Amino acid sequence: MEISAAGRLEVRITAADVGKRVSVRLLTGAEDTTGKFTDTVGVLTSWDSGVLTITRKGGESVRISESSLVAGKVVPAAPARRRGPSATYPELAHVSSRAWRPVESEPLGAWELRATAGFTRRANSVLPLGDPGLPLDEALTVVRRWYGDRGLPAYVQTATGAEGTQELLCAELEQRGWTREVTAELWVGALAPVADRADPSGVVLSRTADEAWLARYQRKGVSEVALKVLGSGPSVWFATVPGDGGEGADSTPAAIGRCVVDGRWAGFAAVEVDPALRRRGLASVVMAALASRALEEGASAAWLQVEAENVGARALYSGMGFSAHHAYHHYRDGSS
Numbered sequence: 001m002e003i004s005a006a007g008r009l010e011v012r013i014t015a016a017d018v019g020k021r022v023s024v025r026l027l028t029g030a031e032d033t034t035g036k037f038t039d040t041v042g043v044l045t046s047w048d049s050g051v052l053t054i055t056r057k058g059g060e061s062v063r064i065s066e067s068s069l070v071a072g073k074v075v076p077a078a079p080a081r082r083r084g085p086s087a088t089y090p091e092l093a094h095v096s097s098r099a100w101r102p103v104e105s106e107p108l109g110a111w112e113l114r115a116t117a118g119f120t121r122r123a124n125s126v127l128p129l130g131d132p133g134l135p136l137d138e139a140l141t142v143v144r145r146w147y148g149d150r151g152l153p154a155y156v157q158t159a160t161g162a163e164g165t166q167e168l169l170c171a172e173l174e175q176r177g178w179t180r181e182v183t184a185e186l187w188v189g190a191l192a193p194v195a196d197r198a199d200p201s202g203v204v205l206s207r208t209a210d211e212a213w214l215a216r217y218q219r220k221g222v223s224e225v226a227l228k229v230l231g232s233g234p235s236v237w238f239a240t241v242p243g244d245g246g247e248g249a250d251s252t253p254a255a256i257g258r259c260v261v262d263g264r265w266a267g268f269a270a271v272e273v274d275p276a277l278r279r280r281g282l283a284s285v286v287m288a289a290l291a292s293r294a295l296e297e298g299a300s301a302a303w304l305q306v307e308a309e310n311v312g313a314r315a316l317y318s319g320m321g322f323s324a325h326h327a328y329h330h331y332r333d334g335s336s
Contacts, residue, residue: 005211009071016242017074019168022054024072026064040064041075041161043167055170057161058308058327059183077163085188085264085301089164089326092186096288099260099267101232103151103225107134108142115150119219119226121182121330125155128169136172144333159186162326170329177334179307184307189264189322191291192303198281199315199319200289204240213240215252216272233260233267237293239286243274255282259290266294268304271313283316 023041024059042056050066102114102123110130116123124147124186132139140154147154156173159165174180206213209230214222222230230236241255254277268290272280291302304322306313 005136011069011072013044013072018044018047020044020074021077022072023075024052024054024064025070026068027070028068034245037070045167045171049259053171055160057330059158059160059170059180061171061174085190087188087301087325089159089162092188092325093127093129093159095262095265096186096267096303096305098262099269100229100232103228106146108139111139113143115144115147116229117165117223117225118152119223119229121155122157123229124152125157125330127157128166137176139177140333144335149244152235155181156331157328158331159326159328161324165326170180170331173331178331179334180329181332182307182330183327184305185324185327186303186305187317187322188301188303188325189320191295191300193289193321194302195287195291195295198284198288200240200285200292203285203289204242205289205293206238206240209238209258212251212253213238214255216240216256216274217270218272230258230270233262235261235297237261237290238291241282241286255286256292257283257286260292261294261297261299264298264300266291266299266302268302269302278312284320287320 011023013024014265016302021042022044023039025037025039027040040054040056040062042054042062044052045055045061046053052064052066054062054064056062097112100120100122102116104115106113109132111132112129114123114125114127118124134142143156144154156178158170158173159173160167160170209217209227219226237259239257239259240253243251243254252274255273256270257268257272260267268287271283271286302322303325304317306317
């Protein structure tokens with residue numbers, strides 16, 4: 001908090017600081033013994049009619065009365081990372097997008113409109129990495145029409161919590177009635193420790209997802225369109241730990257995984273284990289095999305996406321040295 005030379009807390013932010021990352025302290029309750037101080041850090045996304053809106057790292061918006069402020073200041077755009085590879089949000093957004101390509105896409109200025117017959121929100125949402133070349137309301141009209149022409153709801157994928165993320169756009173979408181449906185996080189970590197974590201000798205690697213791999217994949221009845229998405233990316237690998245029946249097509253694997261190698265990055269996804277065989281290290285074995293292959297192709301850093309409620313996965317990835325880089329969200333048009 002800002003403290004003046006006289007030792008008093010000071011509010012050193014104004015409405016002109018909208019769009020900047022701030023730290024504020026407010027007093028809740030009465031100013032006697034029942035009152036208490038609360039600190040909030042995030043991006044100042046609006047300051048209207050005596051009310052501030054601050055969007056926190058996880059995407060939650062907090063409304064604060066101006067009269068309750070006792071201190072405030074602008075702080076650096078993002079805290080320094082304590083571990084893992086450094087990366088900007090735009091870099092990771094491009095890398096993760098290349099690892100999960102839509103069947104159809106179209107530019108709208110610096111936005112990318114993506115559609116894949118409804119297979120996953122990521123492949124059927126707008127990736128807004130810059131200026132759409134139109135005022136926001138006009139751009140959203142184009143978005144609604146584009147997805148409507150394909151019989152799909154309109155989604156916009158945004159991010160919060162890192163340098164270059166889109167807290168202001170999140171606030172603008174919410175003001176226009178768009179609803180946040182899904183929030184997850186993108187985690188990053190060093191690749192070599194993942195490869196060293198387990199013996200991958202029992203893992204079978206392939207360039208394609210065969211029938212056995214798809215039998216373990218959580219999304220059943222995968223269409224040809226979905227197969228195109230699964231197989232998309234600069235260098236795609238599928239990992240399989242055979243089940244008790246061996247490597248035949250009729251044997252459902254004990255565990256599977258997918259990895260996309262893209263320059264220095266290796267992106268992990270679809271790491272799934274037979275529920276009856278969990279807590280035996282199979283997920284680590286799958287990731288070690290994929291990481292070893294990615295290292296051979298020149299990668300050094302890793303990323304993956306994990307939902308907030310997936311406690312088991314978060315514990316596993318944290319133990320491998322991964323940590324959260326930013327949160328990402330899917331906003332759905334409220335009129336669709």
